Amino acid sequence: MATLELLDRAEALCARRGAQLTALRRQVLALVLASDQPLGAYALLDKLKAERAGAAPPTVYRALDFLLDQGLIHKVERLNAFVGCADALDHPADCACPAEHDHPHQFLICQRCGATVEISDHAVSHALEKAAARAGFALARATVEMEGVCGRCSAPAHPIGQQ
Numbered sequence: 282m283a284t285l286e287l288l289d290r291a292e293a294l295c296a297r298r299g300a301q302l303t304a305l306r307r308q309v310l311a312l313v314l315a316s317d318q319p320l321g322a323y324a325l326l327d328k329l330k331a332e333r334a335g336a337a338p339p340t341v342y343r344a345l346d347f348l349l350d351q352g353l354i355h356k357v358e359r360l361n362a363f364v365g366c367a368d369a370l371d372h373p374a375d376c377a378c379p380a381e382h383d384h385p386h387q388f389l390i391c392q393r394c395g396a397t398v399e400i401s402d403h404a405v406s407h408a409l410e411k412a413a414a415r416a417g418f419a420l421a422r423a424t425v426e427m428e429g430v431c432g433r434c435s436a437p438a439h440p441i442g443q444q
Contacts, residue, residue, distance in 0.1 A: 284314050287365070291353050294369065300351060308332070309344040310365070313354055318395045319362030357388050357397055359426045364388075367399050386424060391431035398431075 288307055295302040302310070312328050313320055320328075322341050329336040345363060348354040354363045368384050385406030389398045405425060413420040 284311060287314055295351055305340065306344045306347050309341065310348055310353060313363050314365045319357045319360050319364045319397050321362040355386060355399065357426060358424065359390065364397055364399060368401055388426045390426060390428050391434055392428050393430055393434040396431050
């Protein structure tokens, strides 16, 4: 799906919730969505300064907080960086409000290229809930971050039969 369409969906979703996706918030979201890797706040600030010379860290952090609250992005804790939420933007009708948007999500992080993929595997979520319950813990939310090697990085340089 094109970034412009995703941004329009995000804006409509915010409007349904009574929130406003301002030009700055939209721009920060566009930068996150356009990246093939999670972006940290200072990397976002550097990109933002190309168009907004007066941009400062609080500007970016406020925009990121809004986007997190609206469920439009996720924070990948291990990387201290942000990725767009595939679920919210691909299925905005399912996301009636931020509280309902808190879906199970896991991240696959490539150790070689840094590519990060969000998955939403309910079996993983249920397994964590059961394990927490066995320990006498009521799980409120869990984010799982798994490291490995992506398909692109693990593919042989020259597949058999191709030169």
